[in-house]
Amino acid sequence: DEKFRIEDDIPRYVRVNKLKASMEEVINVFKAQGYELINPDISLFEDGAKVINSFKNLKSKTFMRDIHLNDLLIFSKNTDFHDNKLLLNGSIILQDKASCFPAYILNPPKGSHIIDCCAAPGNKTSHLASIIDNDGRIFAFDHSERRLQTLNALIKKAGCSSVTSSCENFLNVDPNDEIYKDVEYILLDPSCSGSGIVSRMDLLISQQDHKDEVEDLDSLEKLKEEEEMARLKSLADFQLECILHCFKFPNIKKICYSTCSVNTIENEEVVMKALSQNKNFQLCEKKKVLDTWKNRGLNTFQDSEKMLRSYPEQDFTIGFFVALFEKIEM
Numbered sequence: 240d241e242k243f244r245i246e247d248d249i250p251r252y253v254r255v256n257k258l259k260a261s262m263e264e265v266i267n268v269f270k271a272q273g274y275e276l277i278n279p280d281i282s283l284f285e286d287g288a289k290v291i292n293s294f295k296n297l298k299s300k301t302f303m304r305d306i307h308l309n310d311l312l313i314f315s316k317n318t319d320f321h322d323n324k325l326l327l328n329g330s331i332i333l334q335d336k337a338s339c340f341p342a343y344i345l346n347p348p349k350g351s352h353i354i355d356c357c358a359a360p361g362n363k364t365s366h367l368a369s370i371i372d373n374d375g376r377i378f379a380f381d382h383s384e385r386r387l388q389t390l391n392a393l394i395k396k397a398g399c400s401s402v403t404s405s406c407e408n409f410l411n412v413d414p415n416d417e418i419y420k421d422v423e424y425i426l427l428d429p430s431c432s433g434s435g436i437v438s439r440m441d442l443l444i445s446q447q448d449h450k451d452e453v454e455d456l457d458s459l460e461k462l463k464e465e466e467e468m469a470r471l472k473s474l475a476d477f478q479l480e481c482i483l484h485c486f487k488f489p490n491i492k493k494i495c496y497s498t499c500s501v502n503t504i505e506n507e508e509v510v511m512k513a514l515s516q517n518k519n520f521q522l523c524e525k526k527k528v529l530d531t532w533k534n535r536g537l538n539t540f541q542d543s544e545k546m547l548r549s550y551p552e553q554d555f556t557i558g559f560f561v562a563l564f565e566k567i568e569m
């Protein structure tokens with residue numbers, strides 16, 4: 240288990256941008272480029288969950304369709320796309336599988352008005368635009384001007400004409416502004432610790448590095464732990480504040496909350512606190528939250544089945560968490 244290394248074991252995921260080309264067209268271009276489409280080796284579980292057993296058959300120049308997401312393709316880990324015309328013309332977007340969950344699970348219908356609160360660099364924003372086929376409006380916010388420039392370049396290349404981006408602190412966006420009166424869907428993917436994208440091996444190596452520098456390893460470890468706890472606590476406070484702010488939009492139906500963290504404090508704990516502070520919202524039923532996905536929220540929490548987690552070692556994608564809130568109809 241400890242030998243797991245993200246860079247070695249995670250395949251390359253390719254999302255088809257339906258604003259530029261259909262899945263069938265993209266598959267045909269890859270075939271014409273000499274790639275062979277193969278069938279994934281799948282296990283089906285009694286509860287309807289399914290997993291891909293191994294990526295070992297995925298030799299170079301072979302690829303397969305994903306079994307959970309209909310707009311995703313999987314290639315072997317060393318595939319190089321940098322000069323592929325499909326990437327250059329915006330027909331495909333290189334996006335890890337778990338990071339495709341939020342827009343897919345939010346699943347806004349065509350015509351929707353949507354907010355993407357912490358949007359840069361814009362992968363999920365462009366996924367939303369692809370899902371609604373540019374029919375609707377997407378308000379994308381990020382407080383970093385630099386990161387917003389990356390988003391603007393991405394949405395231009397991907398043809399996302401439904402997106403309006405603004406450099407703004409989402410917490411200062413006024414929920415009662417007329418312009419957001421038709422917003423029914425929110426995607427909230429706030430800053431997090433990113434612990435889902437750090438391999439355990441990297442952690443071991445970094446601890447090893449410090450061993451040579453300090454004699455009193457125990458006190459260093461303790462200090463590092465305290466600093467880390469303070470950082471996680473402040474991230475969790477921010478994440479909770481963002482969810483509570485989303486709850487204030489007057490016509491909201493669904494909010495998809497996600498992190499690329501595996502820490503309970505940023506995930507299930509934040510979700511439970513948000514629900515306890517606003518009784519007008521609940522978690523959506525499991526069947527609306529990718530019920531074919533095996534790993535769910537930690538079962539020490541109520542309604543854990545309604546939340547979703549991914550683990551690099553088991554799922555061959557980054558560590559991730561998703562919860563889908565819905566407004567309770569009165």
Ligand code: SAM
Pocket residue numbers: 338356357358359360361362363364380381382383386407408409410428429430431
């Ligand atoms: N959803 C993005 C994607 O899929 O490409 C990734 C978002 S990243 C996890 C979090 C983003 O939140 C960062 O770009 C950061 O600049 C932004 N951010 C942090 N605090 C914010 C705030 N108060 N208001 C708006 N954006 C914020």
